[in-house]
Amino acid sequence: MGTITESCWIDSHAHLTMFEPDEVVATLDRAADAGVVGVLIPATGPDDLERTLALGREHGSRVSIAVGTHPHDASSLDRASKQRLTRVLDEPGVVAVGEIGLDYHYMNSPREDQLQALEWQLDLALEANLPVILHNRDSWEDLESLLVRRTGLLRGVCHSFTEGPDRVRKVMKLGLYVGVSGMVTFRQAHNIREMAAAVDIDRLLVETDSPFLAPVPHRGKRNEPSFIPFVGRAVAQELGLSVDEVAAGTTANVERLFGFRPEL
Ligand SMILES: [Zn+2]
Numbered sequence: 001m002g003t004i005t006e007s008c009w010i011d012s013h014a015h016l017t018m019f020e021p022d023e024v025v026a027t028l029d030r031a032a033d034a035g036v037v038g039v040l041i042p043a044t045g046p047d048d049l050e051r052t053l054a055l056g057r058e059h060g061s062r063v064s065i066a067v068g069t070h071p072h073d074a075s076s077l078d079r080a081s082k083q084r085l086t087r088v089l090d091e092p093g094v095v096a097v098g099e100i101g102l103d104y105h106y107m108n109s110p111r112e113d114q115l116q117a118l119e120w121q122l123d124l125a126l127e128a129n130l131p132v133i134l135h136n137r138d139s140w141e142d143l144e145s146l147l148v149r150r151t152g153l154l155r156g157v158c159h160s161f162t163e164g165p166d167r168v169r170k171v172m173k174l175g176l177y178v179g180v181s182g183m184v185t186f187r188q189a190h191n192i193r194e195m196a197a198a199v200d201i202d203r204l205l206v207e208t209d210s211p212f213l214a215p216v217p218h219r220g221k222r223n224e225p226s227f228i229p230f231v232g233r234a235v236a237q238e239l240g241l242s243v244d245e246v247a248a249g250t251t252a253n254v255e256r257l258f259g260f261r262p263e264l
Pocket of ligand 1 (some may be wrong): 013
């Protein structure tokens with residue numbers, strides 16, 4: 001087990017299941033060349049659960065995984081998939097329940113189904129003593145009330161956060177971490193930069209959300225974990241910290257929250 005030096009990054013959210021299987025090794029190698037030593041891969045539902053588990057088994061030295069059902073797929077969380085999810089929590093590489101949450105923008109599953117799926121998975125995480133990876137879009141009030149009821153119990157991250165500074169402070173008050181994505185580099189995204197500036201360094205995670213949201217100067221291309229330093233640099237500027245401080249801080253936060261220590 002190597003030690004993390006201050007120039008090393010961890011991508012706390014990348015959907016490598018959405019990459020071709022034969023691209024994964026090269027993608028992880030490019031990441032390592034860019035100083036990105038670890039990648040956390042969240043599942044989104046029954047369709048990519050097995051593939052996520054396989055990535056955890058095959059690339060355990062530089063990958064950790066989360067298992068869960070995304071709000072888009074909330075309606076699929078029936079008794080059989082709940083049993084499957086419960087069973088895989090102790091599979092190799094599983095460090096979190098995710099990605100779970102609410103999405104009222106796309107509303108791909110009805111609101112009631114989303115709320116039920118989220119509540120069940122939050123309690124699953126608490127029972128298993130695992131942190132959660134939370135997705136939220138146009139659904140803050142409902143999410144907040146579920147989180148408030150578990151204050152002091154639940155650990156986790158609000159990933160690719162896009163709410164304002166007041167809600168960032170609320171997330172941190174609830175004991176949770178805040179994930180900042182490549183949107184922080186988008187020219188028009190003043191709100192994301194204002195939000196990032198409100199995050200305490202000891203609650204900050206950086207993420208690509210690959211293959212989506214590629215940061216400038218790769219905007220519009222397929223995103224990948226090797227682009228994390230562009231996110232980190234933009235965040236450092238907002239926080240008035242050095243890039244190394246952000247790399248070291250966010251890497252330590254991933255280790256603390258998820259117990260994920262990539263082997264160098
Ligand atoms: Zn995601």
